[in-house]
Amino acid sequence: MITIKGLTTTVQGTKLLNNVNLELKPGRILGIIGPSGNGKTTLLMCLCGLLPFENGTITVGGKTLRAEESGSRSETIWEFRKKSGIVFQHLHLFPHLTVLGNIIEAPVHVNRTPKAEAERQAIDLLAKLGIEQHRNKYPEELSGGEQQRVAILRALSMNPEVLLLDEPTSALDPIRSGDVRKLLQEFAASGHTVVIVSHSVRFLKGIADELAFMGKSEMIEMNSTQELLENPRDERTREFLSYSELN
């Protein structure tokens, strides 16, 4: 469950988000499309509490972050950050830890889960994605697709309400492979929410239940995937879609 009201943020004099509103029910996978540099990644950063904003509120899994708390080091922001997990475009796995170490780091050291238990859960998830044999390797020994799976499992390790993925197509596109898609759909089906940002419509078509189109710093329109692709209401959406069909 995500609710965004009147979200506005300015970074170094540039307004990156302007009065963005959004409501997403649990169990849904949302794809956000739009040209590069229109605030899609900025929106994700605000959603997981890593970027301060100047106006509006964000509610994730029942926890609300107000603008005035978004840049502080108050208790609110630490709690708010636990509600979502993020997978960055370039993954940023911890290079000094093994695959298993990357996944159990936060459960063991933030949640104080016993190490054996955390490892058991991590190995189950690795097995689900077919990479459990790599558990003692270091990130740089893995292929791009394998690294992305590890990054997703790391983001899921703290049982967040929401999973955020930034431009996942850049890493060999494994999201479309059956087991990863299944994992995301299972995650959503168990009452969670997934938000995927991508400039590739073709990629999102195969996985998202709903699509949102972002123009210059603004949320232009949002609808079910099929509806938005077939009957876009806004001229800017139509223009973007006609252009991206060529890709």
Add this chain to the structure above:
Amino acid sequence: MFLCTLLVIHSLTALATPSLRWGADPSGGAPYVFADPANPQSYTGFDYEFAEALAREMGMTAQFVPTDWESIVASLNRKEFDVIINGFEPTEDRAREMLFSKPYYLFRLQLTVRKNDTRISSIADCKKLGIPVGTLVNCSASRLLDEGGYKSVGYQDPVGAYQDLENGRVDAVLMDVAGEMFYARKNPNLRPAGEPFNTGAYVVGIRKGDTELKKRIDAAIVRLSDDGATERIFRKWDLWNDEQLTLRSAEPAKYEVAKSTFNWSEGLIKLTKAALVTVLIAFGAMLIAVILGIPLALGQSNGGTAVKVLCTVYIEFFRGTPVLVQLLFLYFGLPVVGITLPGWLTAVVGLGLNYAAYESQVYRMAFEAVPSRQWQVAYSLGMRPVQAFRRIIFPQAFRTALPPMTNDFVSLFKDTSTAFAIAVWELATAYRELANATQSYLGIGLVVCCYYLAMSLPLAHYAHKLEQRLQRKSTGILSSGSNT
């Protein structure tokens, strides 16, 4: 035109009369040979005047060649000059590889202490109380101390020795009366302890085989002595006494010849002690550098403007000036404001302060190499700043910092040799002093190299192992189940 004529005449005379090239160390060399305070371009001193008189008596022109006291015999043998005239004393070990002229002056040793120090009235008191005695390296006083089993501290020049006496780093200094008169007698904070003792002789040092030259020099010394020329020179420097008259008679004068003090087992003990001091300085300084580097790096990266400027000034000062100068500054400069550290501690602190500047830059480089996204990932997983730093950022920066830190430690290890300048008995000092005392640069040099290697190789090996382990961690050679 006049000048040209002068030059021509001058060079013609130089060609006409053969020159006697004589070597001496003019730095801290008063009253023997030193830069004339009234005219710093030229030299003065009783040895300078004696050398001029001697050359004239031999029908030659004296030509002064400034050199370094410690290696003066080696320089003579390398033919940088023909003779040594520098308050030079005959010793058993020197006699094996060179010739000595007849003595031209008899000297005694004088012990000096601080005015208010009532414990010491003779050299015997120093032994009884276990007080180390400061003296010049490789001179009759140092040999007397070695032979008598006294504790001693070697100095490169009398200025440093008496300054340390005043500052309380040593409690007694033993020196030839000539040096003592010039540097200590007029100092109101110091006083002579007991009477001058142990008669020794100053002679001219000549290369082995130059027997013809020795004969001519001996004859000239006798003539200078008999016609009162020597007396006039030493009276002028207030160093004349009736004991010198014994040099006039045909009988050989009575004086002590210092024995050869070096033996290998004692030498090895000295070198081992020096090696331990070297290790102590290196580890102590590195500890200071590694710790002090942290606030410097933080201050320079994250501090307010004032802190940033202060840290930058510190770092640029210590990186931009020679470590040798910094050590001298700490050793001789700090006592002026009332802070007197012993030599070894000055070396530890000085090198530590110096290397802290370098370590701070290693840290900054290492932390800047960790992408800022690593912080964000850690935060998104619910970590607080301290935890994120400790678990995620620090281990990555450490891997980047380790190789340059290891390099710095090896450099620091070698830089401990600069401590010779402040009278610390570390390995390089030990090498210079023992090799000069024995003229065995090769033999002792090899032993010293073995000592350095015995210390640096395990260090390099350990650093290499550590790097390998970290490397393996990231390339996963140890990991199991690979089928990429």
